[in-house]
Amino acid sequence: MPFVPHTPADIAAMLGVIGVAAIDDLFDEIPAALRIGELAAIPTGMAEMDIARLMQVRARADGEPVCFIGAGAYDHHIPAVVWQIASRGEFYTAYTPYQAEASQGTLQLLYEFQSMMTALTALDVSNASLYDGASALAEAVLMAVRANRKAKSSRVLVPRALHPAYRRVLRGIVEPQGIEVVEAPFDRRGGHTPAATLDSLAGAEGFAAVVINQPNFFGVIEDADELTDAAHAQGALVIGVVNPIALALLKPPGEWGTAGADIACGEVQPLGIPLSSGGPYAGFLCCKKDLVRQMPGRIIGRTLDLDGKPGFTLTLQAREQHIRRGKATSNICTNQGLLATAATIHMAILGAEGLERVAAASHANTRQLTALLCKTAGVEPLFDRPCFHEQALHLPAPTADVLRSLAADTILGGFDLGLDYPELDPALLVCATELRTAEEMEHYAAKLAEIIASQTVPG
Amino acid sequence: MLIHEQSQPGRRATAQAPLQLADCADIPAAQRRTTRALLPEVSELQVVRHYTRLSQKNFSIDTHFYPLGSCTMKYNPRACHTLASLPGFLARHPEAPDHQGQGFLACLYELQEMLKEVTGMQAVSLAPSAGAQGEFAGVAMIRAYHQARGDTARTEILVPDAAHGTNPASAVMCGFVAREIPTGPDGDVNLEALRAAVGSQTAGIMLTNPSTVGVFDRNIQEIARIVHEAGGLLYYDGANLNAILSKVRPGDMGFDVIHMNLHKTFSTPHGGGGPGAGPVGVSQRLEPFLPVPLVARDGTAYRWLSEANRPQSIGRLTAFGGNMGILLRAYVYARMLGREGMKRVSEFSTLNANYLMARLREAGFEAAYPQRRASHEFIISIKQEAKAFHVNAMDFAKRLLDYGYHAPTTYFPSLVPECLLIEPTETETKEELDGFVAALVAIREEARTNPDLVTGAPHTMPVRRLDDVRAARQLDLAWRPDGAPA
Ligand SMILES: Cc1ncc(COP(=O)(O)O)c(C=O)c1O
Numbered sequence: 001m002p003f004v005p006h007t008p009a010d011i012a013a014m015l016g017v018i019g020v021a022a023i024d025d026l027f028d029e030i031p032a033a034l035r036i037g038e039l040a041a042i043p044t045g046m047a048e049m050d051i052a053r054l055m056q057v058r059a060r061a062d063g064e065p066v067c068f069i070g071a072g073a074y075d076h077h078i079p080a081v082v083w084q085i086a087s088r089g090e091f092y093t094a095y096t097p098y099q100a101e102a103s104q105g106t107l108q109l110l111y112e113f114q115s116m117m118t119a120l121t122a123l124d125v126s127n128a129s130l131y132d133g134a135s136a137l138a139e140a141v142l143m144a145v146r147a148n149r150k151a152k153s154s155r156v157l158v159p160r161a162l163h164p165a166y167r168r169v170l171r172g173i174v175e176p177q178g179i180e181v182v183e184a185p186f187d188r189r190g191g192h193t194p195a196a197t198l199d200s201l202a203g204a205e206g207f208a209a210v211v212i213n214q215p216n217f218f219g220v221i222e223d224a225d226e227l228t229d230a231a232h233a234q235g236a237l238v239i240g241v242v243n244p245i246a247l248a249l250l251k252p253p254g255e256w257g258t259a260g261a262d263i264a265c266g267e268v269q270p271l272g273i274p275l276s277s278g279g280p281y282a283g284f285l286c287c288k289k290d291l292v293r294q295m296p297g298r299i300i301g302r303t304l305d306l307d308g309k310p311g312f313t314l315t316l317q318a319r320e321q322h323i324r325r326g327k328a329t330s331n332i333c334t335n336q337g338l339l340a341t342a343a344t345i346h347m348a349i350l351g352a353e354g355l356e357r358v359a360a361a362s363h364a365n366t367r368q369l370t371a372l373l374c375k376t377a378g379v380e381p382l383f384d385r386p387c388f389h390e391q392a393l394h395l396p397a398p399t400a401d402v403l404r405s406l407a408a409d410t411i412l413g414g415f416d417l418g419l420d421y422p423e424l425d426p427a428l429l430v431c432a433t434e435l436r437t438a439e440e441m442e443h444y445a446a447k448l449a450e451i452i453a454s455q456t457v458p459g
Numbered sequence: 460m461l462i463h464e465q466s467q468p469g470r471r472a473t474a475q476a477p478l479q480l481a482d483c484a485d486i487p488a489a490q491r492r493t494t495r496a497l498l499p500e501v502s503e504l505q506v507v508r509h510y511t512r513l514s515q516k517n518f519s520i521d522t523h524f525y526p527l528g529s530c531t532m533k534y535n536p537r538a539c540h541t542l543a544s545l546p547g548f549l550a551r552h553p554e555a556p557d558h559q560g561q562g563f564l565a566c567l568y569e570l571q572e573m574l575k576e577v578t579g580m581q582a583v584s585l586a587p588s589a590g591a592q593g594e595f596a597g598v599a600m601i602r603a604y605h606q607a608r609g610d611t612a613r614t615e616i617l618v619p620d621a622a623h624g625t626n627p628a629s630a631v632m633c634g635f636v637a638r639e640i641p642t643g644p645d646g647d648v649n650l651e652a653l654r655a656a657v658g659s660q661t662a663g664i665m666l667t668n669p670s671t672v673g674v675f676d677r678n679i680q681e682i683a684r685i686v687h688e689a690g691g692l693l694y695y696d697g698a699n700l701n702a703i704l705s706k707v708r709p710g711d712m713g714f715d716v717i718h719m720n721l722h723k724t725f726s727t728p729h730g731g732g733g734p735g736a737g738p739v740g741v742s743q744r745l746e747p748f749l750p751v752p753l754v755a756r757d758g759t760a761y762r763w764l765s766e767a768n769r770p771q772s773i774g775r776l777t778a779f780g781g782n783m784g785i786l787l788r789a790y791v792y793a794r795m796l797g798r799e800g801m802k803r804v805s806e807f808s809t810l811n812a813n814y815l816m817a818r819l820r821e822a823g824f825e826a827a828y829p830q831r832r833a834s835h836e837f838i839i840s841i842k843q844e845a846k847a848f849h850v851n852a853m854d855f856a857k858r859l860l861d862y863g864y865h866a867p868t869t870y871f872p873s874l875v876p877e878c879l880l881i882e883p884t885e886t887e888t889k890e891e892l893d894g895f896v897a898a899l900v901a902i903r904e905e906a907r908t909n910p911d912l913v914t915g916a917p918h919t920m921p922v923r924r925l926d927d928v929r930a931a932r933q934l935d936l937a938w939r940p941d942g943a944p945a
Contacts, residue, residue, distance in 0.1 A: 002800050003534050003726075003886050004807045010889045014814040017821075023806045026813050027706050029675050029832050034707045038798055041576040045797025048538045055791065058562025059547030069554045072778055079475045081507055083544075089521025090514035093535050096732040098527075098868075101920035102860045105516035106731035112462055115938040119496040125936045128732065131588040134778035165778040168766065172774035176599065176634040221490050249483060251492050267778070277563055278553030278779025279588070280734035292934070298732060303930035306915070311922035315930040321591070321624035322871065326637040331628035334589035334722065337732025348462050348506045352495040354476035364481035386485050407556055415554055434477050 002045060063410060066440050068369070070390045070431025071217070071415035072133065072163050073278065074270045076245070076358060077435055079349050082272045086342040096298070096334070100313040101305075106337065107312035111300045113344040117284050119352075120247045121240075121264040122254025124289040127297040129282045129340040130332060133267030134166040136283025137211070137241055138173035139296045139330055140265045143287070144209035144237040145179055146329070147294045151208045151235050154179045157201060159193040161186040161216035162241065164420035182207070191220035191383025191392060195230040207236040212261065214242050214250060218417075218429065219366070219390025220383055221250065228257030240264040244271050244284070244343075246388050248355035249363070253286075263287045272346025273339050282336035282343065293319060296330030298337075361434035362389035365441070369432040372445035376452050382417075382427055389433065392417060395426040397455040402428070405451045411444050462499045462509050463938045472503040497940055516921045517731070518865045524891050528836045528868035528880025529623065529671055531701050531723035533808075533887075536792060539727065543787035553779040557762040563783070564761035568754040570790040571738075577801065578697070578717055579710025580740030584749040586781045590698055593718025593737030594629035594665070599773040600716055600741065600748040601663045601692045602633055607748075607771070610690070613662035617691070619648050621672050621872040626665045626696060635662060642874060646674040646828045648682060657689035667696040668712065669703065669834030671872045672827065673812070673880065683713030692716065692745075700724040701884070702809060702835035705802040715742045724804070725789035736785040747771040752780040807885035808835035811892060815883050818896045823903075827875045836882035838875050845877050848906040850913045852877040855902055857924060858916035862898040 006014075011023070020026060027035070046054075067075045086092070090105060097103030097110075110128040117126035130136040141156050156174075158167060160183045171181050184197045198210060210231035214224050224240070231238045240253035240261040253261035268282035269275075287295060293316065301315030321328040350358065370391045373379050378396025395402060399416040406413035418425030432441060483491075501509075518525065525532035551560055567585060574583045587593035598616060605613045616630035619640045627637035640656055643649040648666070664686050669675045676682065686693055695709040695717035701724045709717045721727050722735035729735070741749060751772045752763040763780070766772060796804065812833040819839055820826050827838035841852040856866030856879065868880040883892055906913045917923065 002795050003536060004803050005886065005888045006807060006810070011810070014810055014889060018810075018813045018817045020813075023810050026806075026809045026832055029677055030703070030707050031677065031680060034680070034711050036706065036708060036711065039576050039705050039801060040798075042573055042798040042801060043794070045800045046794050048795065051538065051791055051794050052542060054794075055542040055545060055566075055787075058565060059545035061562035062547040062551055062560050064547060064550045065555070065559060067550075067552050067555075069552045071554055073553050075550075075552065077475070079472070079503075081503060085507065085510045085514070087540065088511070088514045090517040090519045091731055092540070092728045093520035093532075094517045094731045095525065095527055095530055095532060095729045099518070099856065099860065099866050100925050101857065101917045101922055102518040102523075102865060103516075103731070104921045105513040108461070108516070109510065109513050110732075111936075112938070114936055115461075115463060116496075116498055118937040119498055122496075125934075131592060131734075132777040132779070135588070135592075135776065163778060165775060168775050169778060172599070172776070173595070173632075176602065177632070178634070221486065225489065247492070248496065249486070249492060250490055252496070274549040274784075275552045276549050277551045277555075277560060277783040278781065279777065280782040280784050281777075281779070282734075289934075292936070299936060301930040302935040303926045303933075305923040305925050307923055309922055311925045313925045313927055313930050315927070315934070315936075318931075321628035323624070324628075325624045326627035326631045328624065328628045328631075331591040331595060331625050331632050332589075333591045333623075333625050334720075334729070334735040335733040336588075336730075338728065338730025338734060341731060345506060345510055348499050348501060348509070349472045349475050349503060350498075351471055351500050352498040353471060353480075353500075355498070356495065357476040357480050360481040360483050361477040361479070363483050363486070367485070386487065386490075388486075403556070407559065412552060412555055412559075 065410040065412045067412045068414050068430050068432060068444060069412050071429055072267060073275055075275060075433050075435055076270055078272050078274065081349060082342050082345045085345055086338060091341050092338060097314060104312060107300050109341055109344055111302060111312050113340045114300060116344060116347045117286055120244055120252060121286040122252035123264055123286040125292050126284060126286040127295050127299050129336045130285055130297055131336060132281045132283045134169035136265040136285050137166055138170045140239045140263045140285055141170060141174050141209060143294045143296065144239055144263060147291050148208045148237045151206060153205045153208045155182055155205055155207050156209045157182050157184050157207045158211040159184045159186065159213055159216060161193055161218055162211065162213045163217045190385040191218045192222050192385050195223060195226040198230045202234055206234050209237045209239050211239045211241060214240060215246055215388040218383060218392040219387035220385045221388060224256040228261055232259055237262040242266045245355060245359050248352060249359040262291060268339055268343045271343035273342055280336055280339055282339035294329055295319065297332050297335055358434050365432035365434060365436050366391055369430060369441045372441055373448055375445065376449045382424060390429055390431045393428045393430060395428055397426065397452055399426045399428055401455060402451055406447060409447050411447060461938055462501060465501055465505055466499040468500060470500045470502060523863060523865050524887060524895060525865040526867050526881045526883050527865060528882040529698055531882060531884060533726055533884035535726050535728045539788035539791040542791050543784050548787060561761055564754050566787055566790045568756055568761050570786055571754055573793050574719065574738055574740060578740045579708030580717060581743045582746045582749060583738055583740045584753050585738045585786050586750040586752060586776050587718060587737035587739055588777055588782050589733060589735035590718055590720040590737045591625040591629060592776055593739050594625055595632055596739050596750045596773060596776060597694050597716040597718055598629050598633040600745050603748040603773050604745055605662055613660060615660045616662055617656055617664040620874055621670055622665060622667060623671060646672045646831055647676045647678055650678055650681060653682065653685055657685055657691060661689045661691035663692040663694055665694040665696060667699055669699045673834050673837040674828055674831045675834055679712045698723060699834060702805055704805040706805050716745050721785060721789040726792045727785045727788045734782045734785055736782045736789060748773050750774060750776050804885055811883040811885060811887055812837055815881060815892050822896060822900050827878060836880060838878045838880050840875055841877040844903055844906055848910050850906040850910050852879055854913045854916065858902045858913045859898060860917040861919045864895055864898055
């Protein structure tokens, strides 16, 4: 009986205390017509050694190709310490810290997480994580629309140069509440979102919020200052969608423009979370102090105990579903605490300088990769503005074919931009983090040259 | 001490970052950060020691009995963690092609199939990240279903008063009005109130069965009939699936859409707050609306289905489609249990709960529904003790910590005064349950003879009771170097 400790003597004694003859009697309130015999389609149980064998075969089958894809999930170095500590049973098997006195470890750690995220974003407060970057953006938009009563608008502006999946998630979550999502086009030469489009799209109603993605999906660095000021001039709140690694290098949202962004959110994954086919990751959400009561999710506060000793507890719970039910700021309950735990340890180890080195190395590697790939005729940057650690490239051959040939050589060549941006097709978004070596990049460039040569019909 | 307070300028864990600070001169100065973020500057050993020590300030399943009702805090098998963390799984990029993820996709496909069988639903999507996101997806599917039929006047979702807070919150997030239905004195939904509440405005009802008061609603078939006849759909909150695994299935009870909490029934870890996974299952008529992605099998090959393949889908809930590593853990757990093990989950979680309830009643504690069988959890009310000794359920909860037991869920569901919702789970031994009874008896004796000891508890934790009012009024939510809290 895997994981059930009862001996026959235990069972007999327990049934005796309850006063029933058999365990099955305990289910006698379930209408007989509904009872089932067994779950016929479930296979019989496996011992650990057998499931281990199966999983090892399956994990090996997936290989470990060299990854040049970014597109919202990034292959960075993760110090061994991070998951050795995050996987300790005391963190791994604890629940949400409702009993504060017996959860000071998790609570203090999440307070440190909040402190680190506010330091990176230069905003006042942070929550203790949401599901992922895209759902965090949806929550940020809901929060901004609730907070910005002055605007009398339930329209939000998002750049088309925002991750396509983020835009889809956003629509799915906010449209049922009557919020309209409007998309701002990007500049075809620079790949950025021109501030002038804010005015041309505002219309009579204006926007409750304007989303700025820094860097944007193409890796291009936006004019965050100009965009922020233009949005604020219209009475919109500003939501920054940012990469936490990039924040070691780029101006933080709290310092954008004259007044700073009001809310910043994004994906925690680059901070010590493995790629793991897309999850579990975590979303973060930071904001200015005066918006804190509109925040969704858990927030940890430092307070004092009966003896005046500092301690940590969940706070502002009157925003949350377990107190406010239908009037809560969000329905979120379980969040991504363990991933926030890993990210906290990761940030503590790397420090601001370590993160800056990671950011700078990723930037430099992507520039080097771009130079190498662009030696092949017809491969060239799609946009002329500076990028962070991703680069959009025009290809002289169908992207899907190129990626397939590269994959056969265990190279994950990048993200096919033509799928979501048909006007750019054939195009590829590449990324080389600090983990990619010169040899790997040269190998990629050589393969690409070969593939293009074999695909391009001369003349 | 905070990690920030251990910081010394210039100290670094140099092994963990690139040796050089690469040149970024091409990034315009106006876009650059001018001062480094105030993150701690500490050594690797300092980090290890600090967070190891913090971990030791936690109660957890691995260290303590954790009978937190509605949360299913059972043993999280280590094999699930180890096997989901194999390098081939961890290194895979979400945008890697399907053919380079066949091993991973096979696990997810088989999990989808097993969850269909476990719940009696026609199709399953693994996409939701937790129970509440499953609820959002489920209610969004109910909305999409009515809309697709042009039935747009259905604006209400019915929710019993005993329901978890996420239920009404999810209904509202989907643009519905949440309307409360009272629970009867025996713990079942009040059928008269339900009949009076349904109508052409009813989009559906959200039900937890066994409910959050720890009993199986005996009228479930009648409830299904009432709601279906009014044109509404039935949503099943699967938080308590542990109680009925392999005994009765939501699909057979008449539910149209359900979510499961894999971090409860399928024993994936809670991680101090998350992550979870909240797959949704549906009957045939809701199948087109399932959230993407879904795993499909063509012959022996597996592939993701996304928006393009599923035009009526309510869409995507997270950028990359779900908490994949958690799904792998649930898969390993399900395979280890197998058919026989799943049956034992419900049997022994129910045995433990009924045994514990019987022992506590014997000891003179008041069960909220003494005439009913407990499901895998039950409620005792501290009402009598509160009146006699001026100690409340929270005092009992805090004092339990001193005895080395995590507290049960307190003050939920709110319809039972001074309640403790107790869920022992199947993985606890009889000795552990007996020890817990002895602790509650001892605390009641303390309450009688020395109430200050109980109302002042805990006494042995890293901190004593915390000032929640101060926490909410004098907000200190992030460390600041000047000591001025944000
Ligand atoms: C009855 C019930 N419903 C819903 C939920 C919400 O699930 P989650 O925390 O996974 O979002 C919970 C979890 O606490 C629950 O106990």
